Amino acid sequence: MHRPPRITPIAINLAPMVDVMMCMLIFFMLATKMVERENSTIDLPLALAAKEIDKSSLGNRFVVNVRKAGAGVEFVLDEMATPEEQVRLRLQTAIVKSKEENLGEINFVIRGQRDVAYRDVERLLKMCRDAKIRNVTFSALQGEGGS
Amino acid sequence: MRRREMPHAHVDMPNLAPMVDVVMCILIFFMLGTSFALSEGALPMQLPSQVGPGGASVVSVVPVVRIALRVDPQNAAGCRILVMEKQLPAHTFAALRAFMDEKRDAGADPTGRVVISTEPSVEYQNVVSTMDACVRAGFSNIQFALNSGPTPADAPEEP
Numbered sequence: 001m002h003r004p005p006r007i008t009p010i011a012i013n014l015a016p017m018v019d020v021m022m023c024m025l026i027f028f029m030l031a032t033k034m035v036e037r038e039n040s041t042i043d044l045p046l047a048l049a050a051k052e053i054d055k056s057s058l059g060n061r062f063v064v065n066v067r068k069a070g071a072g073v074e075f076v077l078d079e080m081a082t083p084e085e086q087v088r089l090r091l092q093t094a095i096v097k098s099k100e101e102n103l104g105e106i107n108f109v110i111r112g113q114r115d116v117a118y119r120d121v122e123r124l125l126k127m128c129r130d131a132k133i134r135n136v137t138f139s140a141l142q143g144e145g146g147s
Numbered sequence: 148m149r150r151r152e153m154p155h156a157h158v159d160m161p162n163l164a165p166m167v168d169v170v171m172c173i174l175i176f177f178m179l180g181t182s183f184a185l186s187e188g189a190l191p192m193q194l195p196s197q198v199g200p201g202g203a204s205v206v207s208v209v210p211v212v213r214i215a216l217r218v219d220p221q222n223a224a225g226c227r228i229l230v231m232e233k234q235l236p237a238h239t240f241a242a243l244r245a246f247m248d249e250k251r252d253a254g255a256d257p258t259g260r261v262v263i264s265t266e267p268s269v270e271y272q273n274v275v276s277t278m279d280a281c282v283r284a285g286f287s288n289i290q291f292a293l294n295s296g297p298t299p300a301d302a303p304e305e306p
Binding site: 011014015017018021022024025028029031032044045046047048049050051052053058066109112113114115116117118119120121122125126128129133134135136137138139140141142145 | 160167278282
């Protein structure tokens with residue numbers, strides 16, 4: 001007697017796909033640095049002498065971003081546009097905290113957009129002078145800038 | 148005669164579908180969350196201390212080199228570079244670097260103070276390029292002469 005052919009369910013072999021996805025997942029997990037909220041995306045100035053440094057080696061750092069906003073500039077702390085007086089207050093608070101918790105001298109890191117006027121960076125330098133902060137670091141990308 | 152068939156040997160396959168779902172979600176999260184960071188460098192400097200040890204008054208030290216940046220839109224660099232109040236033959240940062248190299252070769256102390264004074268309207272990139280030229284020539288003690296008085300955010304542009 002002739003029997004009808006047996007219907008075999010077709011199963012897609014997922015193993016190669018899982019292999020590839022796992023590889024991609026591991027790659028992205030290793031490549032991802034969880035967002036450091038102190039830094040916003042800024043066209044930093046270029047400098048060949050800019051040393052690539054480990055951020056932890058900067059010690060107790062206070063990072064201020066200076067970026068263009070409309071006709072003027074804005075200071076950005078922790079991804080938030082912050083008025084100059086607020087920056088000053090936050091700096092004072094950081095100094096007090098640093099003294100109380102013995103965190104060491106504050107390193108004031110300026111991440112300025114390359115096409116802002118020096119006057120806006122100078123406002124921060126004056127803030128440092130008034131707060132008696134001596135360590136100032138300018139963030140820059142490695143490359144040749146200026147002509 | 149009817150042949151008795153052997154039972155089929157079933158290969159037990161784990162169901163991968165839920166795992167694929169989860170891995171896909173995680174993968175998409177990391178793909179969207181990743182931003183490849185450009186390597187960021189730093190140019191460190193120190194501001195002069197306001198008072199000496201024990202609260203003594205500030206001692207002024209004559210700088211090894213004084214560099215001034217003045218706004219000049221007609222220049223390719225966007226500013227004029229003056230070194231010790233004299234204009235460089237070419238207003239480029241390469242010329243400044245060459246000058247600093249000469250100065251160092253002539254015996255200037257590379258740990259000596261280099262003071263940069265800048266007009267408020269000069270572009271920040273030019274200030275960093277000036278620092279860059281000094282650092283590459285071996286001068287690391289760079290300081291800024293701050294313009295006196297407050298620097299208002301809306302100060303008028305210099306002509």
